Amino acid sequence: xxxxxxxxxxxxxxxxxxxxxxxxxxxxxxxxxxxxxxxxxxxxxxxxxxxxxxxxxxxxxxxxxxxxxxxxxxxxxxxxxxxxxxxxxxxxxxxxxxxxxxxxxxxxxxxxxxxxxxxxxxxxxxxxxxxxxxxxxxxxxxxxxxxxxxxxxxxxxxxxxxxxxxxxxxxxxxxxxxxxxxxxxxxxxxxxxxxxxxxxxxxxxxxxxxxxxxxxxxxxxxxxxxxxxxxxxxxxxxxxxxxxxxxxxxxxxxxxxxxxxxxxxxxxxxxxxxxxxxxxxxxxxxxxxxxxxxxxxxxxxxxxxxxxxxxxxxxxxxxxxxxxxxxxxxxxxxxxxxxxxxxxxxxxxxxxxxxxxxxxxxxxxxxxxxxxxxxxxxxxxxxxxxxxxxxxxxxxxxxxxxx
Ligand SMILES: [Zn+2]
Numbered sequence: 001x002x003x004x005x006x007x008x009x010x011x012x013x014x015x016x017x018x019x020x021x022x023x024x025x026x027x028x029x030x031x032x033x034x035x036x037x038x039x040x041x042x043x044x045x046x047x048x049x050x051x052x053x054x055x056x057x058x059x060x061x062x063x064x065x066x067x068x069x070x071x072x073x074x075x076x077x078x079x080x081x082x083x084x085x086x087x088x089x090x091x092x093x094x095x096x097x098x099x100x101x102x103x104x105x106x107x108x109x110x111x112x113x114x115x116x117x118x119x120x121x122x123x124x125x126x127x128x129x130x131x132x133x134x135x136x137x138x139x140x141x142x143x144x145x146x147x148x149x150x151x152x153x154x155x156x157x158x159x160x161x162x163x164x165x166x167x168x169x170x171x172x173x174x175x176x177x178x179x180x181x182x183x184x185x186x187x188x189x190x191x192x193x194x195x196x197x198x199x200x201x202x203x204x205x206x207x208x209x210x211x212x213x214x215x216x217x218x219x220x221x222x223x224x225x226x227x228x229x230x231x232x233x234x235x236x237x238x239x240x241x242x243x244x245x246x247x248x249x250x251x252x253x254x255x256x257x258x259x260x261x262x263x264x265x266x267x268x269x270x271x272x273x274x275x276x277x278x279x280x281x282x283x284x285x286x287x288x289x290x291x292x293x294x295x296x297x298x299x300x301x302x303x304x305x306x307x308x309x310x311x312x313x314x315x316x317x318x319x320x321x322x323x324x325x326x327x328x329x330x331x332x333x334x335x336x337x338x339x340x341x342x343x344x345x346x347x348x349x350x351x352x353x354x355x356x357x358x359x360x361x362x363x364x365x366x367x368x369x370x371x372x373x374x375x376x377x378x379x380x381x382x383x384x385x386x387x388x389x390x391x392x393x394x395x396x397x398x399x400x401x402x403x
Contacts, residue, residue, distance in 0.1 A: 009347070010340045012357060013099045013382050015364035016328055017204075018229055018280035020178075021105035021124065022072045023331025024089055027053075033075040033084075041071060050336065057288045057334035065289050066179070068334050069109075077113040082120060083127035090131025094142045096338045100368060100378050103128070104147035104176050107163060108156040117163045121148065125170040141381075145370060147174040147204065150192060152184035157192035165199050173369035174202040176229060181211040186218040186225075193223050202226050202369040204280065208233035209291045212304075217268055220277070227278035227367050230330075232292045234279070234323070235314055237266035240299030263299055263321055276324045278367030283313045283345065284337040285330035309349075316350035319359065326364040354393060358386045 027046035034041045042056075043049040056068045076082050086103070093101045105124065107117040115123070128144045135142045148164040150157035157177065164172045175196050177186060186193065186205055196203050206229035207219035213236045219225040228234075244250075244258040265273060272279070286292040290306035295314045297305050307313045319325040327346065329337045346352035365378050 006340050006344050009343045010095075010097050012097050012343065013361070013378075013385050014097045014339045014343075015326070015361055015368060015378065015382075016093060016096075016098045016101040016339055017227065017278070017326055017364055017367060018282055018328035018330055019089075019093075019101060019103050020331050021085060021089055021103050022069055022076060022109070023334055024092060024103075024329075025072050025075070025085055025333055026088055026092070027333070029084065029088060030072065030075055033081055037075070039071070039074050050333070053333050054336045057331070060288065060290050065334065072333070073109050076110055077115070079115060079119060079123035079126075082110060082115075082123035083130065086124045086127025087131040087134070090128055090142060090144050091134060092332070092338075093144060094131075094135045094140050096340050098339055099142055099381060100365075100370065100374070101142070101144040102147050102173060102369060103144055104149050104178070106149040106151055106178055107160065108151060108154060117159060118166070121146070121163055121167050121172065122170065125167065125172075128171065143370065143374065145171045145173040147176050147369070148172055149176040149178040150189065151179040152177050152181065152186075152189070152206075153179050157189040158195065161192040161195045161201065164196075164201055168201075174204055176203070177205045177223070178229075179206075181206060181209060181215050185222070186215070187222040190222055197224050204229055204278075204369075207231060209286070210289065212236050213268060216272070220268070220271065225277070226369075227280055228272070229280050230282060230286065230291060231272070231277075231279040232281060232286055232314070232318075234269050234272055234318070235293045235298045236304075237269035238299045238321070239264045239266070239301065273321070273323050276366065278324045278326055278363060279318065280328050280367075281315050281318070281325050282328045282330035282335075283310060283315050283342060284335040286313060288335060310345045311349040315346070316352070316356075319356065324363045324367060325360055326367060327360050354386060354389055358382070361386075 027049040042052045053068055057065050076085055107120045110120045148160050150160040161175055164175050203223055203225045204227035205219040205223045205225040208216040209230035212233045240261050241264050243253055243256050243260050247253050292307045292313050294305045294307045295312050298314050327342050361382055365375050
């Protein structure tokens with residue numbers, strides 16, 4: 001199959017729920033900011049720098065992956081720089097076809113030059129506003145809100161939730177726990193999570209990425225998470241059974257193909273599916289950190305074996321199985337990705353077309369932490385574009401699937 005033209009995919013209206021501010025800097029900007037503050041980068045030319053990030057993130061360990069952030073975070077320690085990075089983030093999203101985004105970041109990592117958490121959040125809010133205004137002046141339309149993260153291995157979560165609550169009027173819409181998952185339980189942040197719950201601040205937690213099903217249990221239990229950051233290890237709670245195994249005597253399903261395989265869900269997977277808990281799936285990122293189970297092994301009860309190519313990622317299986325799958329870039333710089341690239345890979349390796357792109361976009365709108373009025377407006381724009389494209393497809397002008 002030939003490549004799906006990315007210009008077409010780029011123009012699709014997209015909703016992006018899992019995107020890190022410090023994972024999406026432009027290499028050109030990094031070089032400029034690094035020169036200003038005397039920070040030494042691993043490369044001094046934009047292309048070489050982008051390649052270095054990709055390579056470091058390809059090293060297949062979440063810990064190593066997180067190291068790359070030392071360089072980006074070092075450049076985001078002043079209000080001016082935070083504002084610029086946030087503004088450019090919005091422009092990047094708009095160029096990627098995103099009409100609604102939630103950008104997440106951890107204010108506690110940006111205080112080394114004397115900013116308070118509040119000042120840092122205000123700087124990002126200003127930058128996002130600048131970006132949205134610029135997109136508006138150019139005739140486009142985009143809304144980008146903030147999700148504030150606390151680091152799992154630190155003790156700042158209560159302050160982060162308090163800051164998030166205080167800055168709701170400036171577009172802070174949710175709370176997240178990021179950083180090393182294994183050994184750092186969501187329950188360790190019960191005080192912060194309880195405060196968020198008492199004030200009905202929506203929560204999404206990184207869970208089921210670097211650590212398995214237990215982490216998802218904690219996110220849903222202690223965290224009352226409405227969405228799961230990645231959540232891809234939900235596959236550990238899925239069992240593939242043949243009808244012969246389910247109905248050994250053949251009395252229940254006498255006419256069925258006894259070799260047919262069905263997926264049975266455990267209690268966690270059933271909750272996630274039936275309550276429509278949004279899965280913030282980030283396939284490119286998962287391939288770099290070995291987070292996703294190999295598609296061919298899902299449900300077989302074998303030892304964990306990671307997906308190493310897009311084709312092996314279980315994203316399409318999860319969508320088909322009825323989970324509220326959304327598609328996200330996670331860290332544009334480290335994964336050298338974008339929403340458009342993720343869509344292109346899905347078209348190429350999993351046969352996604354208009355129907356699937358529409359479904360994941362609807363899932364993202366449903367899971368978004370913005371207001372219901374904003375969701376209705378997003379839905380109207382998305383429906384308008386997709387119904388026009390569906391009409392064109394019927395008329396034989398399909399540009400999906402490389403046709
Ligand atoms: Zn993430």
